[in-house]
Each structure stands twice: as C-alpha cells, then as structure tokens.
Amino acid sequence: MARRKKVYEGKAKILYEGPEPGTLVQYFKDDATAYNAQKKDVIDGKGVLNNRLSEFFMVGLNAIGVPTHFIKRLNMREQLIRAVEIIPLEIIVRNVAAGSLSTRLGIEEGTPLPRPIIEFCYKDDKLGDPLVAEEHIIAFGWASQQDLDDIVALALRVNDFLSGCMLAVGIKLVDFKIEVGRVWDGDYQRLILADEISPDSCRLWDIETGKKLDKDVFRRDLGSLTDAYTEVARRLGVLPSNSAPATKPHLIN
Ligand SMILES: Nc1ncnc2c1ncn2[C@@H]1O[C@H](COP(=O)(O)OP(=O)(O)O)[C@@H](O)[C@H]1O
Numbered sequence: 166m167a168r169r170k171k172v173y174e175g176k177a178k179i180l181y182e183g184p185e186p187g188t189l190v191q192y193f194k195d196d197a198t199a200y201n202a203q204k205k206d207v208i209d210g211k212g213v214l215n216n217r218l219s220e221f222f223m224v225g226l227n228a229i230g231v232p233t234h235f236i237k238r239l240n241m242r243e244q245l246i247r248a249v250e251i252i253p254l255e256i257i258v259r260n261v262a263a264g265s266l267s268t269r270l271g272i273e274e275g276t277p278l279p280r281p282i283i284e285f286c287y288k289d290d291k292l293g294d295p296l297v298a299e300e301h302i303i304a305f306g307w308a309s310q311q312d313l314d315d316i317v318a319l320a321l322r323v324n325d326f327l328s329g330c331m332l333a334v335g336i337k338l339v340d341f342k343i344e345v346g347r348v349w350d351g352d353y354q355r356l357i358l359a360d361e362i363s364p365d366s367c368r369l370w371d372i373e374t375g376k377k378l379d380k381d382v383f384r385r386d387l388g389s390l391t392d393a394y395t396e397v398a399r400r401l402g403v404l405p406s407n408s409a410p411a412t413k414p415h416l417i418n
C-alpha cells in the first residue's frame with residue numbers, strides 16, 4: 166500500500182490524508198503531555214483506549230443528533246473522520262471547580278458550580294492556550310457571534326450527554342474540553358464537534374471515592390494512567406470487564 170500522507174502531527178494524535186476528499190484518518194498515539202508539553206511520557210495502551218472511548222462518545226452524540234466529525238473506527242488506533250476547518254478555540258465546560266479555574270480564582274477544587282461555566286482558550290501552544298473573552302474571539306475573527314451561540318448550545322448538549330453517561334457508571338463529569346470545526350454542505354456552513362472526547366480531555370472523578378480517572382493521574386503522578394482509563398472504558402462497557410487493553414500480543418499459558 167502506498168504510504169499515506171501525514172497532514173499534521175500533534176501532541177497526542179497524527180492526522181493522515183483520508184481515502185476520499187474531505188476525510189482524514191486520525192491516529193491516536195500513546196504519548197502523554199501536560200502543562201503545555203513540559204511533562205511528557207509514553208503510556209502503553211493510551212492511544213488504543215482513547216480511540217475506543219472517543220468512538221463511543223461520538224457515536225452516542227451522533228445518535229442524539231449532535232453532529233460530530235466521526236465516520237468510523239478503522240482499527241485499534243485509527244478512526245476515519247470528516248475533515249473540518251478547526252475553530253482555533255479550546256472550549257471548556259465546567260460543572261465543578263478544578264484545575265486552572267481553581268488556581269485562577271481561588272475556588273477550592275471540588276466546589277460544585279451553580280451552573281455549567283463555559284470558557285474559551287485561544288488554541289496556540291506557543292502562547293500556552295490563553296483564556297480569551299468573546300470580545301477577543303469576535304474582534305480577531307476566530308468565530309462570529311452566531312458561531313459562538315452555536316458553539317455554546319453544542320457544548321451544553323455535549324455536557325448533558327457526557328454527564329449522563331458518566332453518572333450512569335458512578336463517575337462525576339467535573340469538566341471537559343472540546344474543539345469544534347466548520348464544514349460546508351454546498352453553500353451552507355455549519356459547526357460540528359471535532360478532535361476527541363476521552364479521559365485526556367475530561368476530568369472524571371469516581372462518585373463514591375473521589376478517585377481521579379483522567380489525565381490528572383498523569384499530571385499529578387497519582388498512579389497508572391492506563392489503569393484509570395481502562396477503568397472508565399470497562400465501566401462504560403467499551404471493554405469487556407475481564408480484558409486488559411490490547412496493545413501487544415500476550416503470552417497465554
Ligand atoms: N476533523 C478534524 N479536521 C481537521 N483537524 C482536526 C480534526 N479533528 C481534530 N483536528 C486537529 O488535529 C489535531 C489533533 O492532534 P493533537 O495531537 O490533539 O494536536 P495538538 O497537539 O495540536 O492538540 C489538533 O490540532 C486538532 O485541532
């Protein structure tokens with residue numbers, strides 16, 4: 166098979182040209198980074214888990230009418246997606262204070278928020294993805310007011326869906342980050358959910374114990390990231406309850 170053309174390599178994923186125009190293949194790497202890539206490691210099996218989990222959430226979102234870039238999973242590490250023009254924003258939805266919100270505003274981690282709070286960060290690694298206001302987004306043309314209204318509505322639907330999925334398996338959805346992109350259907354443009362939804366981009370706490378089941382396990386050196394993500398996948402029924410993440414062949418005695 167001819168070698169595929171790499172379109173982009175990021176911190177956690179690689180994008181290749183897809184088989185048809187307007188499609189891409191998204192490859193999930195095992196690389197983990199935090200604090201704008203100041204902390205790095207390779208976590209065996211993370212890419213496989215995130216590929217499966219992102220598929221699970223995107224399929225569910227598509228089923229309730231939230232448009233996403235997901236077309237189909239191709240193999241353990243790759244999925245076929247619709248190519249979009251990414252809006253250069255990280256859209257963060259928060260239900261409980263944690264992370265940068267707690268640091269910035271001095272609100273203790275774990276404090277429930279009176280309503281979901283949506284924040285926008287400008288997606289630029291060199292600047293460390295700074296928090297921006299709607300004013301900046303509109304003034305600099307990253308998105309229009311109409312786009313922002315659509316993005317907020319989409320983000321809140323994703324929040325309700327994900328919160329429900331997680332609650333059903335004893336997990337609190339503390340916060341998450343999404344990316345959104347533009348697609349054209351003829352002259353008509355609309356915004357769809359892109360990138361990934363996985364424990365890399367969510368904060369997930371066990372409701373009973375408060376145990377962290379997301380990338381904070383890596384950021385804060387709290388134990389095995391693979392174990393945490395496997396736990397999430399098992400609870401959601403994405404992995405059979407007795408299987409280890411399949412990253413390499415295992416000897417069977
Ligand atoms: N459907 C899509 N079409 C085009 N680009 C996408 C799509 N989904 C995600 N992307 C982009 O692909 C990249 C994914 O790789 P990732 O490793 O997360 O990169 P980064 O280090 O920039 O976060 C991101 O830059 C993301 O904005």
Ligand SMILES: [Mg+2]
Nearest residue numbers: 175176177360
């Ligand atoms: Mg990314």
